[in-house]
Amino acid sequence: MAEQLKVSFIGSGNLAWHLAPALDNVGFQVTEVYSPNSKHASALTERTYQAEVKDSLDFSTSRSRIFIIAASDDAIKEIASHIIMPVDSFLLHTSGSQPLSVLESSDADNVGSFYPLQTFTKNKKVDFKIVPFFIESSNTATEKIMLSIARALGSSVKKISSEDRKALHVAAVFASNFTNHMLMIAKEILHQNSLSFDLVKPLITETISKSLTVGPEKSQTGPAFRSDLEILDSHMEFLKDNQKLAEIYQMISQSIIDMYNPK
Amino acid sequence: MAEQLKVSFIGSGNLAWHLAPALDNVGFQVTEVYSPNSKHASALTERTYQAEVKDSLDFSTSRSRIFIIAASDDAIKEIASHIIMPVDSFLLHTSGSQPLSVLESSDADNVGSFYPLQTFTKNKKVDFKIVPFFIESSNTATEKIMLSIARALGSSVKKISSEDRKALHVAAVFASNFTNHMLMIAKEILHQNSLSFDLVKPLITETISKSLTVGPEKSQTGPAFRSDLEILDSHMEFLKDNQKLAEIYQMISQSIIDMYNPK
Numbered sequence: 065m066a067e068q069l070k071v072s073f074i075g076s077g078n079l080a081w082h083l084a085p086a087l088d089n090v091g092f093q094v095t096e097v098y099s100p101n102s103k104h105a106s107a108l109t110e111r112t113y114q115a116e117v118k119d120s121l122d123f124s125t126s127r128s129r130i131f132i133i134a135a136s137d138d139a140i141k142e143i144a145s146h147i148i149m150p151v152d153s154f155l156l157h158t159s160g161s162q163p164l165s166v167l168e169s170s171d172a173d174n175v176g177s178f179y180p181l182q183t184f185t186k187n188k189k190v191d192f193k194i195v196p197f198f199i200e201s202s203n204t205a206t207e208k209i210m211l212s213i214a215r216a217l218g219s220s221v222k223k224i225s226s227e228d229r230k231a232l233h234v235a236a237v238f239a240s241n242f243t244n245h246m247l248m249i250a251k252e253i254l255h256q257n258s259l260s261f262d263l264v265k266p267l268i269t270e271t272i273s274k275s276l277t278v279g280p281e282k283s284q285t286g287p288a289f290r291s292d293l294e295i296l297d298s299h300m301e302f303l304k305d306n307q308k309l310a311e312i313y314q315m316i317s318q319s320i321i322d323m324y325n326p327k
Numbered sequence: 328m329a330e331q332l333k334v335s336f337i338g339s340g341n342l343a344w345h346l347a348p349a350l351d352n353v354g355f356q357v358t359e360v361y362s363p364n365s366k367h368a369s370a371l372t373e374r375t376y377q378a379e380v381k382d383s384l385d386f387s388t389s390r391s392r393i394f395i396i397a398a399s400d401d402a403i404k405e406i407a408s409h410i411i412m413p414v415d416s417f418l419l420h421t422s423g424s425q426p427l428s429v430l431e432s433s434d435a436d437n438v439g440s441f442y443p444l445q446t447f448t449k450n451k452k453v454d455f456k457i458v459p460f461f462i463e464s465s466n467t468a469t470e471k472i473m474l475s476i477a478r479a480l481g482s483s484v485k486k487i488s489s490e491d492r493k494a495l496h497v498a499a500v501f502a503s504n505f506t507n508h509m510l511m512i513a514k515e516i517l518h519q520n521s522l523s524f525d526l527v528k529p530l531i532t533e534t535i536s537k538s539l540t541v542g543p544e545k546s547q548t549g550p551a552f553r554s555d556l557e558i559l560d561s562h563m564e565f566l567k568d569n570q571k572l573a574e575i576y577q578m579i580s581q582s583i584i585d586m587y588n589p590k
Binding site: 078136137138161181182183184185187188194195196222227228230231232233234235236237238239240241242243244245246247248249250251253254256257259261263264265266267268269270271272274275276277278279280281282283284285286287288289290292293294295298299302303308311312313315316319320322323 | 341399400401424444445446447448450451457458459485490491493494495496497498499500501502503504505506507508509510511512513514516517519520522524526527528529530531532533534535537538539540541542543544545546547548549550551552553555556557558561562565566571574575576578579582583585586
């Protein structure tokens, strides 16, 4: 069954970079990669066994049945309205924030949303066993296809509505993108003072471990949590030459104060 | 040597809660706990082998030589100006943000700053082997005392100036306190939509693992990083009923855009 399924990728970003070779390794066959930037498409085909670069969105003669759009969110609608699909094929998008209906304008018989809730960067190998997929589809045939892909990868799968998926995506931005940015700011402050980021790594590890174990609501510490205004003032003074960081410091501190010490 | 060193605690907060019994277990002897709230002091003495509650800051007849102030930062100066120390004893504070000089007003012969860079909450056991101590002292005798305490606990130790310690503390607020708050916000958004915080745990684990391995500057992902304005707008729309969260979302997203996509 799954051994024979052929897959084409539309888009060659961070997700496609990891997902295409992973599918090749679990019994699927990646046959084509389309990207507006043909160099990117070409680089990705080199990570697969036999995929070729596709230079248009006309897949009418494609051997693939599964078409995975792994492009930036604002490109999905455009792709959907231009893609020409073979009959009885499946068009999936991988976006956290786009509803399933974004694929309605395509000529696909079957559409699905196949959202991997993980952070992907090219320089870090991904173990798909720790990538939960959230799926939504127009029919059971599409659902089965997505289940078979996720299961082949060893990933967990959960059905979710477009609305809940958006909430999940917003939450993920706070939990992942913004968290990483907090670490980046910490690193910058340390570097500006010739201190190594390594110094705070044990703190970061313990913070996250605690937060995931006992819950973030029982893990909050720090001057804002204690409403220690003297320290908050001294930190604002410390950041006075970097107005943007000072504003972020103040806004998040106020959010912590409001949450734990409401007036 | 270390077996005979007696320690008194001034303050009974989260740090003292973990440090006092830990010292008892590595050959020190905690003899006294002072807290403005005697119930808190009493609760902490029950975690030690034989410490007693002390009801004043007059330690002139104390058997201890080491006095650790583990109180809120704004209380340290007040404690230092009122404490009466026995001769040849050591007064240490544990604050990340207070300079060593905050102890100058005390009558202590030896003063030191003994700052553990970790997050402590009462409900989560602490392994002091993952707590780096940052120390600063007025003389080598105090330095030796602090080194002996840290080494007995199995902790790493690093000398640091008051100025650098403040930078480290501000960085730690971003890396730990603010990071935890991002997770808290994520949890709230999920709960408001009847979704479990468990769904984003693999994402959080991978985010931090990647950030600590390859560096936060090479780990940033998300709509702000890609300057995907359509998603940013749709997320702001999603958060429109929670003005404070929307402001935080916008400010951090702008900070990410400014860092990676400067105009």
